[in-house]
Amino acid sequence: xxxxxxxxxxMFIQEGEDVSMNCTSSSIFNTWLWYKQDPGEGPVLLxxxxxxxxxxxxxxxxxxxxxxxxxxxxxxxxxxxSDVGIYFCAGRIGNQFYFGTxxxxxxxx
Amino acid sequence: DVKVTQxxxxxxxxxxxxxxxxxxxxxxxxNMFWYRQDPGLGLRLIYxxxxxxxxxxxxxxxxxxVSREKKERFSLILESASTNQTSMYxxxxxxxxxxxxxxxxxxxxxxxVL
Numbered sequence: 001x002x003x004x005x006x007x008x009x010x011m012f013i014q015e016g017e018d019v020s021m022n023c024t025s026s027s028i029f030n031t032w033l034w035y036k037q038d039p040g041e042g043p044v045l046l047x048x049x050x051x052x053x054x055x056x057x058x059x060x061x062x063x064x065x066x067x068x069x070x071x072x073x074x075x076x077x078x079x080x081x082s083d084v085g086i087y088f089c090a091g092r093i094g095n096q097f098y099f100g101t102x103x104x105x106x107x108x109x
Numbered sequence: 110d111v112k113v114t115q116x117x118x119x120x121x122x123x124x125x126x127x128x129x130x131x132x133x134x135x136x137x138x139x140n141m142f143w144y145r146q147d148p149g150l151g152l153r154l155i156y157x158x159x160x161x162x163x164x165x166x167x168x169x170x171x172x173x174x175v176s177r178e179k180k181e182r183f184s185l186i187l188e189s190a191s192t193n194q195t196s197m198y199x200x201x202x203x204x205x206x207x208x209x210x211x212x213x214x215x216x217x218x219x220x221x222v223l
Contacts, residue, residue: 003151031210042199042214066168088152090212094138095159097203097212098153 006089006100013079014108021087021103022073029098031089032065034071037086037102046087047074081106112136113125113215115200128187130218131188132200139205141183142212143167145196152199158183190222198223 013019023032030073031050035043047058049058049065049072056063062075077085084107089100116131134141142157144167154167156175163174172194176184184203187194200215 031212035214040219042115042215042217045211045213048211092210092212095157095203095205095210096154097142097201101149101151 001073002109004089004091004098004100006103008103009101010104010106012108014107015079015081017079019076019079019083019105023091023100024072025091026070027091027093027098028070029093031092032063033090033092033097034061034072034074035088035090037088039085043088044045044049053086061100076105079105081107081109083107113200113202113213113220115198115215117218118216120208120218122187122190122220123161124191124222126187126222128190128220128222130185130187130198130200130220132185132202132215133181133183134183134200134202134213136202136204136213137180138202138213139180140203141177142201142203143173143183143185144199144201146199146217147196155185178220190220192222194223195220221222 004023004025034046037043047063052069056064060077086102090097113134143155144152158164158177174186198212198218203212
């Protein structure tokens, strides 16, 4: 299956800092999704993007659907300790979803 | 709120046992998926289903089968569990393809095969 290139693989940041992560692919997607996964839990949907160029916010989170439809980024502003977890991107083609390998975020109080 | 539930959070089974993992969604979604998640390998699709009694192989179907007798329920079956099937299993559902299709996950089942 297709794999999305997600970077960075891991991040260690101070509480209060902003965070940025992105996903790229050689394929064009119809939808980009961003999930957060806590240890031992299933991924929880954070933001869904449906149109090229779309910029969507959810609290301190902002995500954009790239104009080329081959990439997306997620920003987290003013990080807090509970932002710790693994963040995944996912892209949809038809009925199938393809996932990035995840960005592990550690927030140091 | 979309709800996807999985029958067990943790399971311990012995090699050779038949294992059933159940998934139920309450949003009348047509599509349901089973993934396994392993460190360094990300999420890999095992099987998916577009409708009742329909199933399609994903990327790693070997050693697994599925059953979709009712729209809300999608079962993953390990016919004869092996140690290399120790993993986190995630079920997901989504509505039939449309402009706003989004996928929702269950809490996961962590399976240990001894």
